[in-house]
Amino acid sequence: MKTVLERFLEYVKFDTQSNDSTGTHPSTPGQTVFARLLADEMRKLGVENVRVSEYAYVFGELPPTPGMEKVPALGFIAHMDTSDAASGKDVRAQVVEYEGGVLPLGDSGRSLDPAQFPLLEKVVGHTLVTTGGTTLLGADDKAGIAEILTAAEQIIAGGSPHGKICLGFTPDEEIGEGTLHFDVEDFGADYAYTLDGGAVHEIEYQNFNAVQATFEIKGRSVHPGTAKGILLNAQKIAFELDSMLPPGEVPERTEKFQGFYHLLRTEGTVGSAKAVYLLRDHDTDAFEKRKETVERITERLNAKYGPGTVTLTIKEQYRNMEEVLRRHPFLVDIAGQAVRDVGLEPKTVPIRGGTDGARLSFKGLPCPNLGTGGFNFHGECEYASVQEMEAAVRVVLNIVAAFCREKFPRTPGRRSAS
Numbered sequence: 001m002k003t004v005l006e007r008f009l010e011y012v013k014f015d016t017q018s019n020d021s022t023g024t025h026p027s028t029p030g031q032t033v034f035a036r037l038l039a040d041e042m043r044k045l046g047v048e049n050v051r052v053s054e055y056a057y058v059f060g061e062l063p064p065t066p067g068m069e070k071v072p073a074l075g076f077i078a079h080m081d082t083s084d085a086a087s088g089k090d091v092r093a094q095v096v097e098y099e100g101g102v103l104p105l106g107d108s109g110r111s112l113d114p115a116q117f118p119l120l121e122k123v124v125g126h127t128l129v130t131t132g133g134t135t136l137l138g139a140d141d142k143a144g145i146a147e148i149l150t151a152a153e154q155i156i157a158g159g160s161p162h163g164k165i166c167l168g169f170t171p172d173e174e175i176g177e178g179t180l181h182f183d184v185e186d187f188g189a190d191y192a193y194t195l196d197g198g199a200v201h202e203i204e205y206q207n208f209n210a211v212q213a214t215f216e217i218k219g220r221s222v223h224p225g226t227a228k229g230i231l232l233n234a235q236k237i238a239f240e241l242d243s244m245l246p247p248g249e250v251p252e253r254t255e256k257f258q259g260f261y262h263l264l265r266t267e268g269t270v271g272s273a274k275a276v277y278l279l280r281d282h283d284t285d286a287f288e289k290r291k292e293t294v295e296r297i298t299e300r301l302n303a304k305y306g307p308g309t310v311t312l313t314i315k316e317q318y319r320n321m322e323e324v325l326r327r328h329p330f331l332v333d334i335a336g337q338a339v340r341d342v343g344l345e346p347k348t349v350p351i352r353g354g355t356d357g358a359r360l361s362f363k364g365l366p367c368p369n370l371g372t373g374g375f376n377f378h379g380e381c382e383y384a385s386v387q388e389m390e391a392a393v394r395v396v397l398n399i400v401a402a403f404c405r406e407k408f409p410r411t412p413g414r415r416s417a418s
Helices: 004-011 029-045 118-123 139-158 234-243 284-305 330-340 356-361 386-405
Strands: 048-052 058-062 074-079 094-097 127-130 165-170 191-197 202-204 209-218 260-268 272-281 310-318 369-371 383-385
Touching: 004 127, 004 139, 004 386, 029 048, 029 058, 029 139, 029 165, 058 139, 074 139, 074 356, 074 386, 127 386, 139 165, 139 191, 139 383, 139 386, 191 202, 191 330, 191 356, 191 386, 202 330, 209 234, 209 284, 234 260, 234 272, 234 284, 272 284, 284 310, 330 386, 369 386, 383 386
Parallel strands: 074 165, 074 191, 191 369
Antiparallel strands: 048 058, 058 165, 094 127, 127 383, 202 369, 209 272, 209 310, 260 272
């Protein structure tokens, strides 16, 4: 059997960065290549009914063992794509026995320093997988994939009782489209967990409400020598727009349940400009006020510079899954006990982001998030703890066993075993 580390080191070699500008699904061909590799591996392991959809979703099943047909069908989900915040091409992972202190990342000049990344203090004595300092690692979320398939291999080999288990790997989660073509009925689970978090002892069932707000600004360009009273600089209107937002409500100045406005990217000339913002908040009322704020700013700028100068488009991305999961508290309770059973103390923390599970919860598949043992996602200083990854595998196995021991409510209208 392969270890979780062996799988992970194989997976990070694949460039699966998503790209929100292509308009295709999946957004990059590398995800399709990786999906087919995972499907082949699943078939070799003995996973049944393995299929890859035209959109590169990979689904497979472990049928229930005899006597376990009435156990609610349980899903485990992770995403194949990686963030475009740093390069995901030619990842050169380092495996290091970490004894503390500053850890150089290859010859890149970058390093992991506990003064900057205090969570390193908690993994002294662990085997770490790091980057070479020039790419991200891809623990988000290839660690989750490696853990799910390692657990599946152990379940198949061990022959222990289990209900129907559904495995799912999704494309394009990082660009907010991980569930766009996710067929919940075809997936077949009553309940599920994503493995897309950080520390293994952390359980997440609360996430941001999220929209993307895009401002398109029309300027008026003329020769600067004859511009007086005529020229209207779209870029400067974009600067003015940004100054009208609360200066302290940005990611770098907020934490925990605090929301923010995040300027994601800008582009422009004198004649036209675009500014794309992410609006985030856990609290529904506060979230609505954020949308009202950008709408009022648009109105004020159009009143100042003329109708149609600024156009605002708001695109919903995801909602706080607590709205759904508060009706299914046993999912968090089971995960908590599964963490305790590997010798850790569970902690529920809010996600300052979103997961596929957040969207799936609103599509009828309640789906909290579990930790993978990866840290510092979306950058060159990303790393993973092998010991935490191994613990994540055991957490999955513990959850599978717990579903066999207890009686849980079924999701209305769904069937556990095919």
